[in-house]
Amino acid sequence: MLKQKVDQLELKAKLFRGFGDVTRLSILEAILEEEKTVTEISEELDHSQSNISNHLSCLSECGLVKTRREGKNRFYSLGDRRVAKLLKQSDDILTDIAEGIYSCVNYKK
Amino acid sequence: MLKQKVDQLELKAKLFRGFGDVTRLSILEAILEEEKTVTEISEELDHSQSNISNHLSCLSECGLVKTRREGKNRFYSLGDRRVAKLLKQSDDILTDIAEGIYSCVNYKK
DNA sequence: AGAACATATCATTAATTGATGATATGTTAA
DNA sequence: TTAACATATCATCAATTAATGATATGTTCT
Numbered sequence: 638m639l640k641q642k643v644d645q646l647e648l649k650a651k652l653f654r655g656f657g658d659v660t661r662l663s664i665l666e667a668i669l670e671e672e673k674t675v676t677e678i679s680e681e682l683d684h685s686q687s688n689i690s691n692h693l694s695c696l697s698e699c700g701l702v703k704t705r706r707e708g709k710n711r712f713y714s715l716g717d718r719r720v721a722k723l724l725k726q727s728d729d730i731l732t733d734i735a736e737g738i739y740s741c742v743n744y745k746k
Numbered sequence: 747m748l749k750q751k752v753d754q755l756e757l758k759a760k761l762f763r764g765f766g767d768v769t770r771l772s773i774l775e776a777i778l779e780e781e782k783t784v785t786e787i788s789e790e791l792d793h794s795q796s797n798i799s800n801h802l803s804c805l806s807e808c809g810l811v812k813t814r815r816e817g818k819n820r821f822y823s824l825g826d827r828r829v830a831k832l833l834k835q836s837d838d839i840l841t842d843i844a845e846g847i848y849s850c851v852n853y854k855k
Numbered sequence: 856a857g858a859a860c861a862t863a864t865c866a867t868t869a870a871t872t873g874a875t876g877a878t879a880t881g882t883t884a885a
Numbered sequence: 886t887t888a889a890c891a892t893a894t895c896a897t898c899a900a901t902t903a904a905t906g907a908t909a910t911g912t913t914c915t
Contacts, residue, residue, distance in 0.1 A: 638772070638791070643768070645840075646768050646771045646772055646775070647768055647855050648848060649765075649836055649837070649840060650765070650766050650767055650768045650853075650855070651850055651853050651855075652836055652839065652840060652843075653765035653771075653836065654762070654763065654853055654872090655850075656758075656759070656762035656766075657759050657760075657763035657765075657766040658759055658763075658872090658873080659752070659755050659756055659759045660873080660874095661759075662755045662758055663747070663755055666755070674891080674892090675891070675892055675893090676890095676891065676892085682747070684874085685874075685876085686892070686893095687874085687875070687876075687877090687892090687894080687895095688873080688874055688875075690891095690892060690893055690894085691873085691893085691894085692873090693892095693893095694852075694894090695850070695852040698849065698850040698851065698852065699850045700842075700843030701843075706882090708882065708883065708891090709881085709882050709883060709889095709890060709891045709892080710882095710891065710892085711891075711892065711893095716843070717839065717842065717843065719835070719838065719839050719842075720839070722835070723832070723835060723836065723839065724758075726828070726831070726832060726835065727758055727761055727762065727832065728758070729828065730761065730826065730828050730829070730832065731754075731757055731761060733809075733826065733828075734761075734808065734809035734810075734825070734826065738757050738760050738761055738764075738807075738808045738809065739757060740807065741760060741764075741804065741807040741808040742807065743803075743804040743807065743808075743902085744759075744763055744901085744902080745900085745901065745902095746756050746759070746760075746901095763902095767902090769903080769904095783861080783862090784861070784862055784863090785860095785861065785862085793904085794904075794905065794906085795861085795862070795863095796862090796863080796864080796865095796904085796905070796906075796907090797903080797904055799863055799864085800864085800903085800904085801903090802862095802863095803863075803864090815912095817861090817912070818859095818860060818861045818862080818911085818913065819861065819862085819912095820861075820862065820863095852872085853871085853872080854870085854871065854872090855871095
């Protein structure tokens with residue numbers, strides 16, 4: 638395979654791994670409608686501040702969320718409306734193949 | 747969060763992790779147009795037979811690919827046209843946010 | 856039945872990733 | 886400037902995942 642092609646695939650894999658974690662998906666859902674601060678998100682999801690912050694910086698670096706500072710706070714929101722769209726479409730697929738995924742043994746959770 | 751909601755998110759995370767690996771993405775691309783055998787795929791991608799077979803059984807369990815037997819061979823193809831669609835859409839997103847993902851440090855590859 | 860081929864499975868190891876707690880940085884208000 | 890708050894970063898540890906080699910299963914052909 639061409640190196641360029643491999644690079645492209647690695648990018649794509651990274652993109653999907655951004656979505657491939659329950660905590661990150663929860664974060665994305667939490668800010669789907671409205672921007673929120675780190676503290677709000679970590680309280681809502683009941684995870685530690687540092688955990689959420691780490692995931693957010695991951696999502697942020699990858700362009701999946703954007704942030705804006707206001708006073709002491711940092712508000713996070715979706716970086717691109719297509720992120721929401723992609724999430725939505727995965728729902729549709731899930732509806733049909735949920736059973737299979739549920740029983741998929743290759744990933745614990 | 748509701749337990750049901752969490753389950754839903756775990757399914758979704760699993761789905762995305764199915765796509766979140768270069769080898770699996772390569773496999774999906776390799777069979778995007780036409781069904782192929784395990785041997786064909788492993789030669790094309792230059793990975794061991796067992797590695798490809800393992801990934802295929804993962805993809806298969808999750809309903810992302812389907813298989814049909816013909817003699818000694820097993821032909822694999824995409825399990826759902828929406829899988830292709832999802833891959834296609836990730837391309838569009840990537841076009842815009844590739845820079846960010848490229849420099850994203852949270853995943854090695 | 857036995858040989859050759861195609862694929863699947865399994866155990867082990869190596870690499871990657873997520874969570875946590877401690878600490879650092881930056882901001883506001885007294 | 887100091888205290889209080891909000892967020893980020895870092896090191897460490899635990900858990901998860903991918904790759905490999907060896908072996909097992911299943912199929913075809915002679």
